[in-house]
Amino acid sequence: MIFILLVVIFFLLRIIPGDPVLAILGGKAPLEVIEQKRHEMGLDKPIIVQFFDYLKDVFTGDLGTSTLTNRPVIEELKDRFPATLELTIFAFIIALLIGLFWGAESAWRKDEPLDIGARVYSVLLYSVPVFWFGLILQLIFASYLRWLPVGGRIPAVTSFKVRTGLYVLDAIMSGDWKGLLEVLRYLALPSITLGMVTSSIFLRMVRNNTVLILSKDLVKAARARGLKKRVVLYGHAVKNAFVPIFTIIGMEFASLLAGAILTETTFSWPGIGSYLVMKIRYRDFPAIQGTIIFFGLFIVVISIIIDIVNALVDPRVRY
Amino acid sequence: MARDKKFVSERIGDFARDLFGSGTGRLTLIGSFIMIFYVILAIFAPYIAPYDPIERVGLSLEPPSKDFWFGTDNLGRDILSRVIYGSRIALSISFLGVAVAFIIGVPLGLISGYVGGWLDRVLTLIMDAMYVFPGLILAIAIAAVLGPGIVNISISIAVVYAPTYFRVIRNQVAAVKDEMYVEAAKAVGAKRWEIILKYIFPNVLPSVVVVLSMNLADALMTEAGLSFLGLGIAPPTPDWGFDLNSGQRFVLSRAWWGIVFPGLAIVFAALGFSIFSEGINELLNPTIRERR
Numbered sequence: 024m025i026f027i028l029l030v031v032i033f034f035l036l037r038i039i040p041g042d043p044v045l046a047i048l049g050g051k052a053p054l055e056v057i058e059q060k061r062h063e064m065g066l067d068k069p070i071i072v073q074f075f076d077y078l079k080d081v082f083t084g085d086l087g088t089s090t091l092t093n094r095p096v097i098e099e100l101k102d103r104f105p106a107t108l109e110l111t112i113f114a115f116i117i118a119l120l121i122g123l124f125w126g127a128e129s130a131w132r133k134d135e136p137l138d139i140g141a142r143v144y145s146v147l148l149y150s151v152p153v154f155w156f157g158l159i160l161q162l163i164f165a166s167y168l169r170w171l172p173v174g175g176r177i178p179a180v181t182s183f184k185v186r187t188g189l190y191v192l193d194a195i196m197s198g199d200w201k202g203l204l205e206v207l208r209y210l211a212l213p214s215i216t217l218g219m220v221t222s223s224i225f226l227r228m229v230r231n232n233t234v235l236i237l238s239k240d241l242v243k244a245a246r247a248r249g250l251k252k253r254v255v256l257y258g259h260a261v262k263n264a265f266v267p268i269f270t271i272i273g274m275e276f277a278s279l280l281a282g283a284i285l286t287e288t289t290f291s292w293p294g295i296g297s298y299l300v301m302k303i304r305y306r307d308f309p310a311i312q313g314t315i316i317f318f319g320l321f322i323v324v325i326s327i328i329i330d331i332v333n334a335l336v337d338p339r340v341r342y
Numbered sequence: 343m344a345r346d347k348k349f350v351s352e353r354i355g356d357f358a359r360d361l362f363g364s365g366t367g368r369l370t371l372i373g374s375f376i377m378i379f380y381v382i383l384a385i386f387a388p389y390i391a392p393y394d395p396i397e398r399v400g401l402s403l404e405p406p407s408k409d410f411w412f413g414t415d416n417l418g419r420d421i422l423s424r425v426i427y428g429s430r431i432a433l434s435i436s437f438l439g440v441a442v443a444f445i446i447g448v449p450l451g452l453i454s455g456y457v458g459g460w461l462d463r464v465l466t467l468i469m470d471a472m473y474v475f476p477g478l479i480l481a482i483a484i485a486a487v488l489g490p491g492i493v494n495i496s497i498s499i500a501v502v503y504a505p506t507y508f509r510v511i512r513n514q515v516a517a518v519k520d521e522m523y524v525e526a527a528k529a530v531g532a533k534r535w536e537i538i539l540k541y542i543f544p545n546v547l548p549s550v551v552v553v554l555s556m557n558l559a560d561a562l563m564t565e566a567g568l569s570f571l572g573l574g575i576a577p578p579t580p581d582w583g584f585d586l587n588s589g590q591r592f593v594l595s596r597a598w599w600g601i602v603f604p605g606l607a608i609v610f611a612a613l614g615f616s617i618f619s620e621g622i623n624e625l626l627n628p629t630i631r632e633r634r
Contacts, residue, residue: 277476281477284478
């Protein structure tokens with residue numbers, strides 16, 4: 024799987040018209056310079072040789088050197104990855120919380136205002152481009168109300184020691200509660216934006232699956248035993264509705280990552296998404312290719328993890 | 343390996359059906375009204391728009407007023423006119439992108455499904471790999487190399503959606519290629535390309551028509567995303583995504599009109615297209631829901 028993805032990326036970036044050497048040097052470079060650069064980048068070798076060089080590089084963790092900063096791409100990605108990870112984790116938690124609780128309550132009170140509200144929310148949020156939603160939140164909370172910062176991740180210097188790069192974790196580990204609050208203030212808008220847009224899918228899945236389970240005998244039995252609503256709904260119904268939801272979570276992760284690129288750009292969040300956009304602006308091809316490969320690997324790893332967890336949660340998947 | 347991916351429009355369609363019940367007829371009607379509205383907007387933009395979209399016609403960042411219903415942007419251009427003209431880019435890229443995806447995906451799917459063997463294996467693997475990759479990231483990669491322009495952006499979008507056509511067609515072809523009528527055609531001595539084009543293609547075509555209409559909303563959203571990232575059309579051509587990008591710089595000046603209106607244009611177009619395709623889907627193919 025990973026291999027195929029690498030092959031596709033390699034050939035896609037070479038089939039496409041346009042010469043990367045010319046793109047780097049600009050159209051007016053003298054011929055010798057162009058030839059030399061081509062040699063430097065190994066682009067004068069036969070395509071098969073290029074391909075194996077590329078595979079060797081990727082597997083040894085060498086994603087090339089940025090033509091802009093002259094730093095290894097993998098190093099730059101390492102610096103930026105925690106920001107993206109932090110954003111996606113928090114967005115994910117928000118999406119899951121909204122989806123789980125609102126979805127379960129809607130299923131319990133089917134066709135009541137709360138449920139209809141959930142459906143309107145889903146339609147609207149799913150038709151909204153994530154970056155536009157982010158801009159609207161910026162307008163309201165950063166520009167008009169001035170409650171939260173417009174963008175960025177942290178003011179100039181961190182008051183705590185950076186260990187993992189996940190600032191929330193770092194702040195907690197240093198016991199710096201003021202710093203934590205500051206980090207969360209910056210994190211709030213981007214993660215709420217991405218989380219709410221993603222939540223509409225979870226919301227619908229949870230609601231519809233729970234409605235289905237609620238009509239089953241196991242729920243009747245639970246209610247007949249006189250269990251409280253909370254226990255029946257979350258302990259029995261939602262728990263049983265969770266398997267299909269889990270599969271969806273795996274599929275949504277890829278689109279969450281794509282959404283993260285747009286969200287990061289909206290909020291100038293210094294993650295991999297905004298890194299990619301910046302590199303595109305400067306036509307830094309090794310960096311672009313490296314980032315795309317990184318995204319690909321990341322998605323493959325996550326889907327494997329989710330498949331494994333899925334198999335642990337639901338014995339029926341383990342065939 | 344490759345899980346089934348859902349289109350944006352299918353999702354919106356699902357949501358819309360939850361909301362309105364199964365009034366598919368009504369949904370299709372509303373959707374087609376919105377779609378026709380946008381098409382008219384795009385075709386007759388010069389007559390509808392009050393100003394030239396790329397000329398300075400007022401002061402910078404004027405709020406909405408009687409003269410400028412949607413206000414002006416930082417260069418004093420009328421946002422209403424830019425939103426109206428923006429529909430041209432949005433529609434032409436989504437239609438062209440979907441068309442190119444169709445032209446790439448369908449023939450490959452036909453050949454792969456009919457011929458089978460190692461060619462089929464290889465093509466399926468490649469297409470699956472592209473299919474599981476998030477569409478936007480793939481489109482970004484290609485658009486980054488190709489550079490801006492209507493055709494280039496359409497190609498980037500097409501590469502994202504071609505695997506969908508390929509998969510649908512390939513699986514359909516593989517399913518029907520042993521049917522009686524194909525055998526019959528072989529028996530009367532039809533050539534390979536004749537069998538593919540005359541016998542198989544018409545039989546698998548209906549399944550893609552639905553995909554075609556569903557792709558439109560996705561293509562529209564992808565285009566908006568690309569141009570928001572600055573990968574779309576070169577300025578000063580009016581484009582919703584890019585206008586949002588420039589509007590963003592004035593968030594702190596509270597110039598809400600530069601952000602709200604282009605965004606609403608995208609949202610309504612995406613909603614309308616999705617509802618329309620979902621309606622079409624059910625009208626054309628009442629059984630497709632169960633099969634999926």
